[in-house]
Amino acid sequence: MRASTSRPLAASLLALLLTAAAPAVSGAGDSARRVELPADRTTPVRLREPAAGRLRAFRQQSEFQYVEPVPAETSAWSRFWRRFWQWLGELLSGPGYRTRGRYVVYAAFGVAFLMVLLRVLRLDFTNALGRTARPLPLAYEAAAEDIHAIDFPARLQEAEEAGNYRLAVRLGYLHVLHTLTTRHLIDWQPDKTNHEYLRELASTPWQDAFATLTRQFEYVWYGELALTARSYAQVRETRQQFLAALTSRAA
Amino acid sequence: MDNNFPLTNPDAPEPAASFAPRSDFSLLTTSAEAIRRELGKVIVGQHELIELLLTAILADGHVLLEGVPGVAKTLTAKLLARTLSVPFSRLQFTPDLMPSDVLGTSIFRPNKADFEFRPGPIFASVVLIDEINRAPAKTQSALFEVMEERHITQDGTTYPMQEPFLVLATQNPIEQEGTYRLPEAQLDRFLFKVQIGYPTAEQEVAILQGHHAGFGGMPLDSVQPVLSAAQIAELRQQVRRQHVEPNLLDYIARLVGQTRTHKSLYLGASPRASLALLNGAKALAALRGREFVTPEDVQYLAPAVLRHRILLTPEREMEGTTPDEVVRQIIQQIEVPR
The missing domain is CATH 3.40.50.300 (P-loop containing nucleotide triphosphate hydrolases)
Structure with a gap:
């Protein structure tokens, strides 16, 4: 049913297309017979100009003032910026671009690319410029006790004379850490634990003795083990032996 | 240097200091070892x-x-x-x-x-x-x-x-x-x-060897009970009595407090996190045979206690920063009490 009605419709559409295309097809063959029409010389050309007085009046109006007035420069800073932007404009778009400007553009792109690369790779080339590496921004909350600034003999003597053996054990242990640091056997950092230093001393002859000192310190300082004068003497003896061996070996 | 220390009669019959636990950790250490052994039958x-x-x-x-x-x-x-x-x-x-x-x-x-x-x-x-x-x-x-x-x-x-x-x-x-x-x-x-x-290559080989030898069939049957409810209660009592030096409480508070002001974090850890760190450190110290907590215990547990309690800022998350990295940074920023 649908096929039978659509067939005559398609045929009539085809016929219509062929009929419409016929003049174009036939006209393509006789393009040499072009008809030349005569120029129209009957209508006179009359130029119209506005009156000179009216033109002057228009020119006086602010709407027709196309040149923007240059604002008065109030300060040296604004003069500097005007000259800078003028210089930059000439550099990038004027005749100076071919000689100097394009190299400035290339350099800017190069620096930007390098910055992105360093950022992505998280590299720090501060050392390459002959300076020490930028320290990590560690904001130590506690007032870090600088073990390099403590006068250990004096402080130890004070604590021992006062019978404050707990403090004396602490100061003695800090003294040991300080000595190990100055002899480059450990890398002192305030956030490191005693066992990290112990691991740093692995495969050295100091590990076992330092382990004993660490155990004594931890029991007395963190475990708040009460010491008598006799037991402190034992701790002190161990520490002094360690320090003496350390000094003699290093010498 | 400190050679002038005046000893008060070193021959006096005072007991020498014993740098050993004063509490009895035998039940705890033997039980922990037994559990490790039982789990080790199956877990590599x-x-x-x-x-x-x-x-x-x-x-x-x-x-x-x-x-x-x-x-x-x-x-x-x-x-x-x-x-x-x-x-x-x-x-x-x-x-x-x-x-x-x-x-x-x-x-x-x-x-x-x-x-x-x-x-x-x-x-x-x-x-x-x-x-x-x-x-x-x-x-x-x-x-x-x-x-x-x-x-x-x-x-x-x-x-x-x-x-x-x-x-x-x-x-x-x-x-x-x-x-x-x-x-x-x-x-x-x-x-x-x-x-x-994931396990290491050696561990994975051990897993395969165990499975191939037939241990992978019914692994649960090979594991035996070690601790009863009463024993667990007893051990927990012992852990509660662990000693914590006051400076360590301050250390825990500063570690957790730092998560609340850290610029990489959108949400810091709660006071419950401080309590968790304290209780965990006490338990870990006991497990290691000590009756007192050290900064080592606190630092060891800090990532496990804090990593799920903190939220990174969207910028840090997009950069691929992990909570563990921030926790590590916080640990580095705070001086160990000593």
Whole structure:
């Protein structure tokens, strides 16, 4: 049913297309017979100009003032910026671009690319410029006790004379850490634990003795083990032996 | 240097200092060793995981185990439950799970014309919640009360849990298909979040050898109970008596406090995190045979305690920063009390 009605419709559409295309097809063959029409010389050309007085009046109006007035420069800073932007404009778009400007553009792109690369790779080339590496921004909350600034003999003597053996054990242990640091056997950092230093001393002859000192310190300082004068003497003896061996070996 | 120290009669009959534990840790150390041995029958490696699980048992805290499928999260939890001679139940969390499926429900008894409460699977001593992040927040919130307060309230009646009460939950990383992000309030109730990684090549060979030799068939049967509920209670009492030097309390507070002001963090850790760090450190010190906590214990546990309690800022998250990296940075920023 649908096929039978659509067939005559398609045929009539085809016929219509062929009929419409016929003049174009036939006209393509006789393009040499072009008809030349005569120029129209009957209508006179009359130029119209506005009156000179009216033109002057228009020119006086602010709407027709196309040149923007240059604002008065109030300060040296604004003069500097005007000259800078003028210089930059000439550099990038004027005749100076071919000689100097394009190299400035290339350099800017190069620096930007390098910055992105360093950022992505998280590299720090501060050392390459002959300076020490930028320290990590560690904001130590506690007032870090600088073990390099403590006068250990004096402080130890004070604590021992006062019978404050707990403090004396602490100061003695800090003294040991300080000595190990100055002899480059450990890398002192305030956030490191005693066992990290112990691991740093692995495969050295100091590990076992330092382990004993660490155990004594931890029991007395963190475990708040009460010491008598006799037991402190034992701790002190161990520490002094360690320090003496350390000094003699290093010498 | 300090040679002028005046000794007060060194020959006097004073006892020499004994740098050894004054408490008896024999039950604790032998039990821990036995549990390690039992778990080691099936689990290859994973020593840190086992140590943290033992710490959690002693510290009375829940543990969230996170790892990709197939790294023995569920198996480890089931084996640990088996080493404890206490009631055990398992819940498989699914997207259509309802709170009443977890807690229990009241059913009407026509003969007595009243309601009777039927306890849900949460009523056990060790509850394994498998794939916890496959249930939506509605079901998760059913766990809030029971995980923190150790009881549930149903129809105005409070039902206490029995002691010990330990939730061991497993989850896939949240990027996995069909998972939800757990509510912060619930995450805060886990003492530790332990991340389980892939075994090393040697460990994987050992797993294959064990399986090939036939140990992979019924691994649960080979594991024997080690601790009873009464023994766990006794050990927990001992852990509570552990000594903590005041400077260490300050150290814990500063570590946790730093998470609240750190520029990379959108949400810092709560005071519950400080308590978790303290309790965990006490348990770990006991497990290591010490009766006092050291900064080493605190630093060791800080990532497991804090990583699930902090939220990174969107910028840091997009940069690929991990919570563990921020925790490590915070540890570096705070001086060890010494």
